[in-house]
Structures are given as C-alpha cells and as structure tokens.
Amino acid sequence: MMSNFDIRAMAQAARTASRELARASGEKKNAALRAMADGMLHSCDKIFALNAEDVAAARAEGLTPAFVDRLTLNVSRLEAMARGLRQIAELPDPVGDITGMWRRPNGLTVGRMRVPLGVIGIIYESRPNVTADAAGLCLKSGNAVILRGGREALRTNAAIGGILAAAVASVGLPETSLAVVPTPDRAVVKEMLTLAGLIDLIIPRGGEELIRTVRETSQIPVIAHDKGLCHTYVDAGADIAMAEEIAFNAKVERPSVCNAMETLLVHVEVAPAFLPRFVARLVQAGVKVRGCPRAQRLVPGVEPAAEEDWDTEYLDLLLSIRVVESFEEALAHIARHGSGLAEAIVTSDHGRAMRFLREVDAGAVFVNASTRFTDGYEFGMGAEMGISTQKLHARGPMGLNELTCQKFIVFGEGQVRDSRR
Numbered sequence: 001m002m003s004n005f006d007i008r009a010m011a012q013a014a015r016t017a018s019r020e021l022a023r024a025s026g027e028k029k030n031a032a033l034r035a036m037a038d039g040m041l042h043s044c045d046k047i048f049a050l051n052a053e054d055v056a057a058a059r060a061e062g063l064t065p066a067f068v069d070r071l072t073l074n075v076s077r078l079e080a081m082a083r084g085l086r087q088i089a090e091l092p093d094p095v096g097d098i099t100g101m102w103r104r105p106n107g108l109t110v111g112r113m114r115v116p117l118g119v120i121g122i123i124y125e126s127r128p129n130v131t132a133d134a135a136g137l138c139l140k141s142g143n144a145v146i147l148r149g150g151r152e153a154l155r156t157n158a159a160i161g162g163i164l165a166a167a168v169a170s171v172g173l174p175e176t177s178l179a180v181v182p183t184p185d186r187a188v189v190k191e192m193l194t195l196a197g198l199i200d201l202i203i204p205r206g207g208e209e210l211i212r213t214v215r216e217t218s219q220i221p222v223i224a225h226d227k228g229l230c231h232t233y234v235d236a237g238a239d240i241a242m243a244e245e246i247a248f249n250a251k252v253e254r255p256s257v258c259n260a261m262e263t264l265l266v267h268v269e270v271a272p273a274f275l276p277r278f279v280a281r282l283v284q285a286g287v288k289v290r291g292c293p294r295a296q297r298l299v300p301g302v303e304p305a306a307e308e309d310w311d312t313e314y315l316d317l318l319l320s321i322r323v324v325e326s327f328e329e330a331l332a333h334i335a336r337h338g339s340g341l342a343e344a345i346v347t348s349d350h351g352r353a354m355r356f357l358r359e360v361d362a363g364a365v366f367v368n369a370s371t372r373f374t375d376g377y378e379f380g381m382g383a384e385m386g387i388s389t390q391k392l393h394a395r396g397p398m399g400l401n402e403l404t405c406q407k408f409i410v411f412g413e414g415q416v417r418d419s420r421r
Helices: 006-021 026-042 044-060 065-071 075-090 129-140 150-168 187-191 208-217 240-252 269-283 293-298 307-311 329-338 352-360
Strands: 100-104 109-116 120-123 144-149 178-180 200-207 230-234 262-265 288-291 318-324 342-346 364-366 405-409
Touching: 006 109, 006 150, 006 187, 026 044, 026 075, 026 129, 026 342, 044 065, 044 075, 044 150, 065 150, 075 129, 075 230, 109 342, 120 187, 129 144, 129 150, 129 178, 144 187, 150 178, 187 364, 200 208, 208 288, 230 240, 240 262, 240 269, 240 342, 262 269, 262 329, 269 293, 269 318, 288 293, 288 342, 293 318, 307 318, 307 329, 318 329, 329 352, 342 352, 352 364
Parallel strands: 120 144, 120 200, 144 178, 230 262, 230 342, 262 318, 288 318, 342 364
Antiparallel strands: 100 109, 109 405
16 A cells, blocks of 8 residues: 555646647547557556456455456457547547537627546546546546546556556657556545645546545545446337347346346236246346236246335346336336436337436436447447436536536627626
8 A cells, every 4th residue: 555645746747737638639639549549459468467466356355246247357348448449539529629609799709619627537446447448538538537446456457557658658648647546545535535626527436335435525526427226117018029138138238237227117017928938038047036026926936125125236137126007107116216327118109208218317218228228339429437327517428528618719809898788
C-alpha cells in the first residue's frame, strides 16, 4: 500500500494535460486511440500474466464466481477492448460541434458548442475493461482521466494504464492525460473526492456500497453507474417462442453484468403455456428459480420468492419470477422494484408497447429485445463509460456526447445591451 501517494499532484498534472487535450485535433486523438489498441494487443502476454495473479488472489480470498468472471481477461475480451478503442476512433469527434444557431432581433447570432468537461475521475471495481473503455472515451472527448480501480485488479489496471499512457505519449499528446492510481489505499480516494477545482466529474461504477460512499463523500459532481435490477415482462398474447429466446438471453448469456435480467414478469394468460417449458430450459442451463405462489403452482419445484428477492441484483444464475394479472400490475412492479437501468416487454400489441416505452422510467426501454443490448457498443456509441441510472446530466449508456457539456457562443457586429432593458 502506497499511503504517501500524492493524488493532488496527479490531479494537477491531469488538469494541465486537459487543456492540451481540449485543443487537440481529431486526427491526433484518433491516432492515439489506434496506438492504444495496438499497444494492448502487442503487450497481451504481460497483461495476461498480471491478470492471472489478480484472479488467483481473488479466488484465494473466496470472492464470488461472478466477481472473478468480471475480473478475468482472456483473448476475446482483450480483443474486444481493442476493437472498442478503434471504434471510438471512427466516431465523429464531438468537441467543437455546434449544435444549433439562431438569430436574435438585435442581430446577435446565438448558438451552442460542445466542449470537454475537463478532468474526469473514474472509481470502479473489478472490471479491467473499464480502464481501456474509460480512457478511450475520455481521450476522444478531450478529457483527461484519473482511473482508480479496485484493489483486486490493481496489477491488471496498472499494466493496462501504463501501456495506454505510453501510447498516448507516442503520438505527441501528454502522457498525464491518462493516469491510474497505483494504490488501494482508501484514504487516497477520500482525498480524490475533495479535489473540486482540479477534477470536474466523478463517475463511480460498482456495488451499492461504493456508489453510496462516493455520493455521500464527494465534493465533486457525481454521475453514478448504479445497480441493474432489470425486468422482462411477457405480455398477454406475446409470441411465446420469441419471449423464450429473449428472456433466456437476458438471464443466461452473461448473468454477472448489470444489464442481465433479474426478474421475469409473466401475464397470467400466457403463464401456463410459457413457464413450464421455459423454467425447464433455465434449470437445464444451471439457473436457480424462485417464484411467486402462482409460479410455484404452475411449475413444481420452483423455490418460493421472498419479498427481498424482488429488490436483489443477483448477478448470477438465479432468477425471480412473478405472474401478474395485468399490464398495469407489471408496470407497478417495475416502478416499485426497478433500478432505472433497463426494462423490456415482449408483446404483439402496439398500443401496450408504446405505453411501455412512455411510462416505464428507465435509461433504456426495449420492445421485443433483450435487456443485454443496454450497452454503448451495441448502441453504436463505441465503448461506454458506464450506464447512468440518474437523470442529470446523462442517462443510460454514456458515450462521447455525454462526456461533454455545451457552452453558448455568440456572434455580434458591435451590439451593446440597452441599459433600459
């Protein structure tokens, strides 16, 4: 533990670098992104070796399989990280984009221009891919970034961060544009959260305890990547085969992530035809199923769901099922228990589909598709910074535009304001 680490000096260096990044050309930033992708792939042996040490330590500590899965890197995941950086390089540069102009009666022309936020601090837990994703998005949007990952991924994050920073420097941009905090000391994080004026935004990604601690402690504005308590609702008259594929994908494809389904809601009219076959498929895939009394009657062997199950993000092969009387009851359940990340309906009724889109309060709402698509990459935004579950200033997957703000720009021809107005 490096208890004497100077986080203020790191933030000051990032602040200086942010001014150079803000005026960097799109071509130079794109060259840096491609160099970052190449650097990770060329140094994959080093990354995998250090990641293996982190994974072994996590297993020895008895951390959950879901946690270890999020921590683990392999060839496909590293290649996906590199693809994400290259995709960011192909996206339009938001910096300097003028989003609207209008002329006032006095002849002034007023508009808005996108500009970087400045310095962004990312506090996250066990996913090393966040290191590359966040670094790439911040660089393309003209922001310097300070990355503080969890202690379980300290070796992996340090290796990735060093490789990425060297790549940035290789094209002539400041190496201090991208920095990884090299210590697990929590006192460093506490100090980091006080550095208003040096750091412009904090984005926490992780469990409820991390999010709560950051929100309660930070003197800097916070955009939270909170828990994902996602629902899929199978409506009356839904295509049963479609519903089965969507719900199975939402639960089983990768259960350890925030956009996986945790609760399945099924209309009472389709439950007898849908649930027995679907639960059998889930059980065969290793999923443990808990359900309301109606679900238990329809499918013997389903464990009873306790009240707290409806509010639990399992991040594992575990699913809660509730049979509902109506579309309105499904909406009420989601309103009470959803976390605001992503919700889905499977329906053949256009009117109910549109009501679901309008009335469900979440960052992403799906009709006849899996909640697993809640992802910046899948939305064509490049790698994402996270998925905001709040409403200011960003909501849902956070890409390049969400890492900028807008300032007013005004063109005049000598106008002065009349003091009588």
